[in-house]
Amino acid sequence: MSGLFITFEGIDGSGKSTQARLLAETLQGEGHDVVLTREPGGSPGAEEIRALVLEGDPERWSAKTEILLFTAARRDHLERVIDPALAEGKVVVCDRFADSTRMYQGLRAEGLREVVDQLHELMIGREPDLTFIIDMDPAKGHGRAKGRGGTEERFEDFGTDLQTRMRAGFLALARQFPDRCVVVDGDRDVASVAAEVAGIARARIG
Template sequence: MTQPHGFFITLEGIDGAGKSTQARALGAWAESEGREVVLTREPGGSAGAEEIRRLLVEGAPDRWSGETETLLFTAARRDHLERVITPALAAGKVVISDRFADSTRVYQGAARGELRGFVDALHSLAIGREPDLTLILDMDPEVALARGLARASGEDRFEEEGLAFQQKLRAGFLALAEANPARCRLIDAGRPAEAITADVITAVREHMR
């Protein structure tokens, strides 16, 4: 019996857009189709990366410069890639990650300063991998921000940047989708969760053929 090819899916979008909910729903669907699934997240996903996550998502908004944030995210991503993503894909599993490199491109490369060249150079040197499919959940930043802050998770350092920052992020993700049409699929996330999930599954079916 031929081992299935691994498939790497990422969910992206502004804070509060429902990425975690859709990642779980997509994982359940993929398992119902007979695939082994690894659900993971960034920053984090491996033991070392989870330690770095706390440095990134807690504390004051101005805790780090954009350059330092980029270095921390890249270190966490490298560990995540080595210990979780690459082995799972080699074993033929479907890897579904709540965020990956596109978040760093948008958050640090577009919204926190003109650091895109720095972000891209680090990605090329240390990561060098793109997802097979990226689902960008798009919704009104004001609604998403209210939802994100209402969680009161203690990991709201980026939400505390305010609405203008979230609007910059949304513009960055929309530009990313336009620039990468073969890999990125834009999903309207301002609808009931079931409708969003249906579109997510449709997009994945088309790309996994």
């Protein structure tokens, strides 16, 4: 029995975390066995790495070091949470996965996207069945993200330029992987976005 792996991607402040949670709640209410998780994190070891990469000065790590840290966290998450749940036929809903590394680290310097993809193929070897890319104006998303407060703002501190490049990258990714990526307009009320997401997910599950 094989489950379904659904991920949510987008720039910071796009609302993807909220939409991941709402989809998980909707599917659970409809009788599906759902695991809601996140990256970086999702397993005890990966959560420790999360603190390393999301907190502190923006220049704390180079992009190459970040790729290694994110891949290590993802491997632990995959082994301990994602693969076992899918093997049991569950629906796994994950807030970010490898596409975020392809964007946030892969676009930071020439040739790094290839490094991300090579490490992913070697150490992860799995793509989601369905990826929702929640699209949002970078300036608006960045304002939302900075307004949340908290300590996990290392990537937000790179500013709107990074978010602008990430948005373009995510839209290009959707064109590269049209069979699994769906772009959803996140600049609407939460309920409208959630209804569209749930309808697409139901169709894929059904």
